[in-house]
Amino acid sequence: MVATIIASEVIKKKRDGGRLSPVEITEFIKAYTEGTLPDYQMSALLMAIFLRGMDEPETLALTSAMLHSGTVLDFKEIPVAKVDKHSTGGVGDKTSLILGPIVASCGLAVPMISGRGLGHTGGTLDKLESIPGFNVNLSLSEFKSAVKKHHIAFIGQTKEICPADKKIYALRDVTGTVESLPLICASIMSKKLAEGIDALVLDVKFGTGAFMKNKSDAEKLALGLCSIARGYGKKVSALLTNMDQPLGNASGNSLEIEECLEILKGGASAPDTRELSLQLAAKMLVLGGAASDATSAYKKCSEALSSGRAYEKFEELCQIHGGHLKELPRPKFHLEIKAKENGYIQSFDTEKIGMVGVRIKAGRAVTTDVIEPTAGIITHSKIGGKVQRGDVLYSLHGANLDLLKMSEAELAATIKLSDTPVTAPDLIWKEI
Amino acid sequence: MVATIIASEVIKKKRDGGRLSPVEITEFIKAYTEGTLPDYQMSALLMAIFLRGMDEPETLALTSAMLHSGTVLDFKEIPVAKVDKHSTGGVGDKTSLILGPIVASCGLAVPMISGRGLGHTGGTLDKLESIPGFNVNLSLSEFKSAVKKHHIAFIGQTKEICPADKKIYALRDVTGTVESLPLICASIMSKKLAEGIDALVLDVKFGTGAFMKNKSDAEKLALGLCSIARGYGKKVSALLTNMDQPLGNASGNSLEIEECLEILKGGASAPDTRELSLQLAAKMLVLGGAASDATSAYKKCSEALSSGRAYEKFEELCQIHGGHLKELPRPKFHLEIKAKENGYIQSFDTEKIGMVGVRIKAGRAVTTDVIEPTAGIITHSKIGGKVQRGDVLYSLHGANLDLLKMSEAELAATIKLSDTPVTAPDLIWKEI
Numbered sequence: 001m002v003a004t005i006i007a008s009e010v011i012k013k014k015r016d017g018g019r020l021s022p023v024e025i026t027e028f029i030k031a032y033t034e035g036t037l038p039d040y041q042m043s044a045l046l047m048a049i050f051l052r053g054m055d056e057p058e059t060l061a062l063t064s065a066m067l068h069s070g071t072v073l074d075f076k077e078i079p080v081a082k083v084d085k086h087s088t089g090g091v092g093d094k095t096s097l098i099l100g101p102i103v104a105s106c107g108l109a110v111p112m113i114s115g116r117g118l119g120h121t122g123g124t125l126d127k128l129e130s131i132p133g134f135n136v137n138l139s140l141s142e143f144k145s146a147v148k149k150h151h152i153a154f155i156g157q158t159k160e161i162c163p164a165d166k167k168i169y170a171l172r173d174v175t176g177t178v179e180s181l182p183l184i185c186a187s188i189m190s191k192k193l194a195e196g197i198d199a200l201v202l203d204v205k206f207g208t209g210a211f212m213k214n215k216s217d218a219e220k221l222a223l224g225l226c227s228i229a230r231g232y233g234k235k236v237s238a239l240l241t242n243m244d245q246p247l248g249n250a251s252g253n254s255l256e257i258e259e260c261l262e263i264l265k266g267g268a269s270a271p272d273t274r275e276l277s278l279q280l281a282a283k284m285l286v287l288g289g290a291a292s293d294a295t296s297a298y299k300k301c302s303e304a305l306s307s308g309r310a311y312e313k314f315e316e317l318c319q320i321h322g323g324h325l326k327e328l329p330r331p332k333f334h335l336e337i338k339a340k341e342n343g344y345i346q347s348f349d350t351e352k353i354g355m356v357g358v359r360i361k362a363g364r365a366v367t368t369d370v371i372e373p374t375a376g377i378i379t380h381s382k383i384g385g386k387v388q389r390g391d392v393l394y395s396l397h398g399a400n401l402d403l404l405k406m407s408e409a410e411l412a413a414t415i416k417l418s419d420t421p422v423t424a425p426d427l428i429w430k431e432i
Numbered sequence: 433m434v435a436t437i438i439a440s441e442v443i444k445k446k447r448d449g450g451r452l453s454p455v456e457i458t459e460f461i462k463a464y465t466e467g468t469l470p471d472y473q474m475s476a477l478l479m480a481i482f483l484r485g486m487d488e489p490e491t492l493a494l495t496s497a498m499l500h501s502g503t504v505l506d507f508k509e510i511p512v513a514k515v516d517k518h519s520t521g522g523v524g525d526k527t528s529l530i531l532g533p534i535v536a537s538c539g540l541a542v543p544m545i546s547g548r549g550l551g552h553t554g555g556t557l558d559k560l561e562s563i564p565g566f567n568v569n570l571s572l573s574e575f576k577s578a579v580k581k582h583h584i585a586f587i588g589q590t591k592e593i594c595p596a597d598k599k600i601y602a603l604r605d606v607t608g609t610v611e612s613l614p615l616i617c618a619s620i621m622s623k624k625l626a627e628g629i630d631a632l633v634l635d636v637k638f639g640t641g642a643f644m645k646n647k648s649d650a651e652k653l654a655l656g657l658c659s660i661a662r663g664y665g666k667k668v669s670a671l672l673t674n675m676d677q678p679l680g681n682a683s684g685n686s687l688e689i690e691e692c693l694e695i696l697k698g699g700a701s702a703p704d705t706r707e708l709s710l711q712l713a714a715k716m717l718v719l720g721g722a723a724s725d726a727t728s729a730y731k732k733c734s735e736a737l738s739s740g741r742a743y744e745k746f747e748e749l750c751q752i753h754g755g756h757l758k759e760l761p762r763p764k765f766h767l768e769i770k771a772k773e774n775g776y777i778q779s780f781d782t783e784k785i786g787m788v789g790v791r792i793k794a795g796r797a798v799t800t801d802v803i804e805p806t807a808g809i810i811t812h813s814k815i816g817g818k819v820q821r822g823d824v825l826y827s828l829h830g831a832n833l834d835l836l837k838m839s840e841a842e843l844a845a846t847i848k849l850s851d852t853p854v855t856a857p858d859l860i861w862k863e864i
Binding site: 007008009012015038039040041043044048050051052171173174175176177 | 474
């Protein structure tokens with residue numbers, strides 16, 4: 001009864017553009033998570049927040065309430081800095097699998113709580129699970145031991161971590177309250193802060209394959225996320241990166257693992273994936289105190305690749321999780337999509353490429369969909385690339401030829417050619 | 433599943449300031465009333481409507497959807513015009529009990545679906561039920577027969593009428609979405625339109641005892657309500673009336689019945705109650721075609737009082753509902769609150785007077801409270817009135833002396849005196 005009275009007053013205050021106090025936010029979230037405050041009051045508040053906004057102290061308090069709704073990991077016993085990277089999601093975005101081993105091999109700890117693919121964006125856990133035997137379902141104590149011993153491990157969001165976020169996110173999804181900056185920031189940061197990290201590097205993407213289609217929205221998001229991290233005394237920096245085309249060549253789980261292995265072994269057939277991974281890893285080294293400046297950090301990271309140390313760390317990671325790298329499956333079938341005319345690649349509908357991925361079972365339309373690990377798309381040329389009639393633009397891979405055939409036309413329509421030369425976009429637009 | 437997808441799209445559209453189509457509104461309300469659309473989606477939409485508003489066609493569609501969620505009465509077989517009055521609520525507002533018999537005795541039909549008291553405002557049904565034996569719980573068919581035969585009958589909102597409104601109102605109450613003009617208009621008008629009336633007179637109140645504290649908000653509400661009525665092809669007019677003090681002398685159920693009986697018998701000890709009842713009744717006669725102009729309508733209504741025809745109609749009404757007027761209970765106790773100094777009455781905190789009424793059980797704090805029919809307050813002098821030390825300002829009446837004593841100080845604090853003469857406010861500010 002008392003909770004109900006507080007709840008409707010809190011809703012009215014936000015509705016009228018007021019600023020909620022930390023106590024109001026904390027009690028509201030606590031009651032909702034415990035189930036004493038009903039969904040319909042939470043959704044009314046979410047809509048009021050969506051339309052009225054939240055300032056920095058409110059967003060911090062919301063993050064804090066969500067963070068403390070569950071377990072917050074504590075890695076104090078590990079003497080080195082704990083650093084992580086978070087990406088806002090895209091197509092072919094596999095940098096975690098490269099920068100994680102690089103940074104861990106350079107002496108810092110990387111405790112990664114990762115997600116699964118949904119809609120057009122992929123998920124790190126799905127990629128790892130394409131390695132036969134790879135088990136991402138460690139318990140929190142197994143995860144902690146692994147990070148302590150090997151400086152790297154991966155895990156999914158367990159029910160102990162940020163239960164408030166899980167419950168609120170499900171409600172936002174059906175009440176038109178997803179695209180709200182303070183709600184997005186609190187959701188992302190509560191999960192990252194639960195990792196017990198000292199520093200965080202953000203990869204905030206913009207473009208046709210990102211959630212934020214334009215630079216300005218992406219910058220706002222980056223600033224919001226950085227401000228929360230700083231409010232918690234965490235070191236943070238953000239790169240604003242281009243997602244107007246898939247990152248690297250491969251999108252699809254085992255195909256992306258192959259691309260990562262090639263880079264970890266010193267290869268360079270996907271220079272954008274390699275470069276972005278190195279840039280993000282270098283940032284992590286600087287924030288974690290393992291390098292004094294950007295130049296020496298970048299050099300250290302490059303050496304981790306060329307020396308094979310990062311690859312060894314990846315093999316070590318597979319051992320921790322029981323993955324058998326040598327058994328990585330190969331797609332049974334592939335289809336090629338060829339250019340019908342000469343020209344320069346002008347643009348990609350990258351989100352649509354991701355949705356073709358969903359159709360061929362490289363991704364999920366709903367959380368219960370089952371992924372086919374070898375399904376995926378290789379993008380053979382990038383924006384600005386010159387193509388001639390008959391050149392292969394895409395290849396579709398997977399175990400189900402019918403699905404690949406069904407998606408051919410849709411995928412072909414995601415690329416636009418120009419008669420005149422096109423300038424390739426910068427991979428990294430800005431640094432915060 | 434389909435309903436859910438539509439629901440979140442409808443929510444997003446309103447959230448982004450879009451105009452909802454009649455189909456979107458109708459389907460949303462239908463699914464909610466049927467229980468296939470959950471509370472949390474309805475409350476998100478209500479908050480979006482609260483903050484983004486609704487234009488006239490949307491408000492009409494919402495009214496229509498709520499109206500058609502239940503039974504719409506049909507009085508076509510009654511050859512005369514069916515007219516009603518709706519008041520937005522106040523303290524001591526008893527005009528329905530006077531104008532109903534007046535208008536019915538002038539040949540028009542008055543099918544009144546009335547409400548109960550809640551918070552500081554009273555309810556017509558509670559007033560009638562203070563008459564021993566008076567049964568307001570007629571079935572819809574009994575109600576129709578009574579209106580057909582006697583041209584007047586009273587009934588409460590049954591579960592057959594506007595079930596959507598009932599469900600939505602309960603949700604608005606706990607989600608901070610009550611004070612929204614389109615939601616208020618649709619709620620009021622769907623219930624009135626369900627009465628199957630041809631014409632409606634609105635008594636929209638402003639002041640310290642009204643929901644709308646200022647004239648401008650009251651006028652907006654009046655315009656909104658009139659526009660819906662006209663959209664349905666109903667004749668409508670509205671009076672904007674002053675509620676800066678209780679209407680008449682009595683507030684409290686049996687006390688108000690006594691005041692009405694005195695007026696119906698031709699008395700004039702509560703001139704404001706008498707005048708407002710006559711003005712509203714005259715409007716009803718004009719809209720219903722029983723008088724050609726305002727002057728002749730007013731004359732007809734006055735004659736209905738002076739001739740005793742209105743009183744006879746009230747006695748007939750009591751017979752229909754089984755009420756025994758002669759057994760009207762009298763309060764056992766009364767306490768007087770006297771002026772402690774000379775002066776002129778400057779203002780009343782009328783809402784507070786209503787809340788003292790709730791405390792002495794003349795009204796309800798929550799819908800389940802039980803009313804004590806004889807409890808009430810007599811206001812002995814009005815704004816502008818000259819009082820001398822020792823004059824009685826209020827008297828508190830009821831069956832429970834302790835309750836009356838407990839409320840004495842609170843009631844005394846609701847009146848403010850001035851040293852210099854004060855002008856009495858106009859009873860009727862404006863006509864629409």
